[in-house]
Amino acid sequence: MGTFKYRAKDHAGKHIDGSISADNKEAVTVALRRQGLTPLQITEEKGGLFGDAGTKRLPRPRISSADLVIFTRQFSTMIGAGLPVMECLEILGDQADDPGFKATLRAIADDVRNGSDLSQALGRHPRVFTDIYVNMIRAGEASGQLDVILTRLAEYQEASETLKREIKSAMTYPVISICMILGITTFLLVFIIPQFKKIFEDMGVPLPMPTKIVLGTSELLKTYVHFVILGLGGTIYGILMWKKTKGGRYTWDKMMLKMPVFGTLFQKVAISRFSRTFSTLLRSGVPILGALEIVAQTAGNAILTEAVEASRESIRQGDNLATPLATYDIFPPMVVRMIQVGERSGALEVLLEKISEFYDEQVSATVDALTSLIEPLMIGVMGIMVGGIVLSIFLPIFKMQSALSGK
Numbered sequence: 001m002g003t004f005k006y007r008a009k010d011h012a013g014k015h016i017d018g019s020i021s022a023d024n025k026e027a028v029t030v031a032l033r034r035q036g037l038t039p040l041q042i043t044e045e046k047g048g049l050f051g052d053a054g055t056k057r058l059p060r061p062r063i064s065s066a067d068l069v070i071f072t073r074q075f076s077t078m079i080g081a082g083l084p085v086m087e088c089l090e091i092l093g094d095q096a097d098d099p100g101f102k103a104t105l106r107a108i109a110d111d112v113r114n115g116s117d118l119s120q121a122l123g124r125h126p127r128v129f130t131d132i133y134v135n136m137i138r139a140g141e142a143s144g145q146l147d148v149i150l151t152r153l154a155e156y157q158e159a160s161e162t163l164k165r166e167i168k169s170a171m172t173y174p175v176i177s178i179c180m181i182l183g184i185t186t187f188l189l190v191f192i193i194p195q196f197k198k199i200f201e202d203m204g205v206p207l208p209m210p211t212k213i214v215l216g217t218s219e220l221l222k223t224y225v226h227f228v229i230l231g232l233g234g235t236i237y238g239i240l241m242w243k244k245t246k247g248g249r250y251t252w253d254k255m256m257l258k259m260p261v262f263g264t265l266f267q268k269v270a271i272s273r274f275s276r277t278f279s280t281l282l283r284s285g286v287p288i289l290g291a292l293e294i295v296a297q298t299a300g301n302a303i304l305t306e307a308v309e310a311s312r313e314s315i316r317q318g319d320n321l322a323t324p325l326a327t328y329d330i331f332p333p334m335v336v337r338m339i340q341v342g343e344r345s346g347a348l349e350v351l352l353e354k355i356s357e358f359y360d361e362q363v364s365a366t367v368d369a370l371t372s373l374i375e376p377l378m379i380g381v382m383g384i385m386v387g388g389i390v391l392s393i394f395l396p397i398f399k400m401q402s403a404l405s406g407k
Contacts, residue, residue, distance in 0.1 A: 004028045004044050008037035015040070018111075020124040027126060034134055035123045061100030061128050065164075068128070069157045071096075076150030085118055085146075104128055117141060131294045132156075132277065139285035149284050156280045159356075160273070163363065167269060170262075170367040177378035181385060188389050190225065193218035196393050205400050210392040250302040257303065257330060261373070265366045267330055270301045272359035274308070275335075279352035289315060303330050321348075 005019050006028060016037060022028045025042050032039045063071075071092060078088040086109060093105035104125050111121035119138035122129040133153060140149030197215050200207060207215070221228060242248035256266050277298055281291035292312040299305045310324035322340040325331045335355055342348035 004042055006032060006039055006043075007041040008032050008039045010037055018116075018124075022124075022126065031123050031126050034126075034131060035120045059100040059103055061104045061125075062098050063101045063128060065157060065161050067098075067101075069154050069161070072150055072154040072157065076147050076154060079150060080147035086112055101128065118146075131297060132281065135286050135290060135294060136281065136284045139281075143285050152280055152284055156276065159276060159360070163269065163272060163360065166363055166367045167265075170265060170370050173371065174374050174378060177374070177382070181378070181382045184382070185385050185389070186221070188386065189214075189218040189221050193389070193393070194222060200396055203396075203400065205396045208392075208395045208399065210388070211395050214389055214392040246302075250306075253302040257301075261370065265363065265370065266301075268359050268362050268366060270299065270304050270330060271332075271335060272356050272363060274299060274304055275352045275356035275359065279349045279356060282349035282352070288321075301330070303328065307331065 003019055004022060004025065006017070008016050008018075010016060020028055020031055022031060025044070028042050029039050074092060075088055078091065079085070083091075089105055089109040089112065093102050093109060096102040096105060108118075108121040108125065111124065112118055117138070119134050119141055122137055123134045136149050136153055137146070140146040143149075193214060197218070200211075200215075243252050257263050257270075259266070274295060278291060278295050281294060282288065286294070289312060292308055292315070296305045296308040296312065299308060307325055307328040307330065310327075311321045314324045315321055320340070320343055322336050322343060325339065326333075326336045338351045338355055339348065342351035
């Protein structure tokens, strides 16, 4: 991360000079536009650890989502108790454990001291404070309810973290199980099966087809193990690169939504995240077009992003929100109807919150069901694969024993 000097102008045409920490000039441009500024000139400060102006670059902040929730809760409590923003930032900066976050809060306090709005100061640190965070703080400043907005932010972050934990718990067991199954199978094929091959050759027993297949697979894997590893690594790398393309990401997300067993879970998670983010922004006073823009950026699914962008364009043209959403399979009819009712009644944020709560419960129930289903399924898969290998090895022995008994 470097330090960049910039000259920009605001909506009134006033020129503003300042500096910002970011990864590159593109990140600076994004951060300035989030503050409602139009960049005119951006230059990176040189000089290693110190910039041209002699200011030390900020260390990279390493703060977890849980730490940011605690920071937000404490900030809200202090603002609600009547402490000035400057004093809150100084206190929170002094007690921060991470050096990078401590330096970030001190830089924010300096910006506020020099006349910047809190939202502008936060917007200069996109690594820590997201678009949602900055825009909600801006809405809180405009409405004079900064403590209320900070509380909503903390609640939003906590709910998001709960959702992430549930998804991780649903995915961890099958991933670990698949890795164990592949590891055990590979160990048997590479180290154990070749020993039986020598025994069968010495015995001169005709081998059944399952045994030939297992021995052939073992020989192939043992001989070309390096190529198998390189091929697997290359395939994974290729998929990751493909996912970074626009078409690849869209196709991947579409496949995830249609995936057996897990597709329904991914759909419910996407709808819950969409509803919660949209509701939180609207309740905080963010204009609907700005809220939809942020929701599209943070959707986490290309199909949902496309649907939200279509709705945003529909509203810009004077139409409603729900009609474009109804054309996408990711939104069930119930969700579309509730959004229609919310638009007509003027209580859109309330119904979006209800949708989010409903799908949070659905996600929890689905995770519990998947956990109870996956455990016996993985045990069955392991039994079939390992049991099949073991049985193929014993088949020649059984055949030889039958031949000897017939004699």
